[in-house]
Amino acid sequence: MSTPGGTPAGWYPDPYGRAEQRWFDGATWTPNVVRGGAPAVESSDDWAVPAGTDAPHDVQAQVARAASDRHAGGPFASQQVPHQQVAPAASSGGGTIFTEPVLVVNQKAKLIEITNEYAVYDQHGQQIAAVRQVGQTTAKKVVRALTSYDQFMTHRLEIVDGHGTALLRITRPAKVFKSRFQIERGDGQPVGEITQENVFGKIRFGLSSGGHAVGSLNAENWRAWNFSIRDHTDTEVARITKTWEGFAKAVFTTADNYVVTIHRPLEDPLRSLVVAAALSIDTALKQDNRGFN
Secondary structure (H helix, E strand, C coil), X not given: CCCCCCCCCEEEECCCCCCCEEEECCCCEEEEEEEXXXXXXXXXXXXXXXXXXXXXXXXXXXXXXXXXXXXHCCCCCCCCCCHHHCCCCCCCCCCCCCCCCEEEEEECCCCCCCCCEEXXXXXXXXXXXXXXXXXXXXXXHHHHHHCCHHHHCCEEEEEECCXXXXXXXXXXXXXXXXXXXXXXXXXXXXXXXXXXXXXXXXXXXXXXXXXXXXXXXXXXXXXXXXXXXXXXXXXXXXXXXXXXXXXXXHHHXXXXXXXXXECCCCCCXXXXXXXXXXXXXXXXXXXXXXXXX
């Protein structure tokens, strides 16, 4: 996002794309917007950047645990990928979701989940982004709290950096059986789509851009704990591994934690689709079928 440097306070086109206009106070953007021609103030859910609460050593332990499970042939292991491809990388990759080789996605633990919030860390435990659900009305929050009907409603997620700048936007339109995700860059430019291809058995999603297939997201068992992300040649380019965070968290909260390992540098649109797939898969499964989480 580029703010109007040197520009006086006033109304400007919303750089976050959530309203027609947003108030710039001369130094920073504010939650005051014009939406549908009427003034409004965004809720904290739309405006706040979810902050992670996991200590660096906890995140590092998750990365090590994911690699260990794969190497040991544990319950979530796959025999298709050699261990060195899922081990923690030796160095950082630039500090962004588009350059880091390992992303750790931890959902904020809540007894009752009304909005989806995730913190995204690099492999060393530094938070580099967040995923937040936006655009929920009070009525939708009530429906979500009291029923499971919200799984059929439209869901919108934003992946933002530490300043609240939108990096990617993910929209899952209302659905009946199969999900479809529309991916946009932070500036509103389309990236592509993630489309669910089956309902029963091992869940599979196709990754496409401009109407052309560029890859796939493949669950490795029917419960969809782990995923292999492949390019158009069916070569694995990334992997999502769910990590176990203890009995209490698993039983008493809805939070899920994942380690995303990207095996090699990827070019767009595949890189953005891989990141979007990894950071939205929990919403795809949890909101689409409560039995998968």
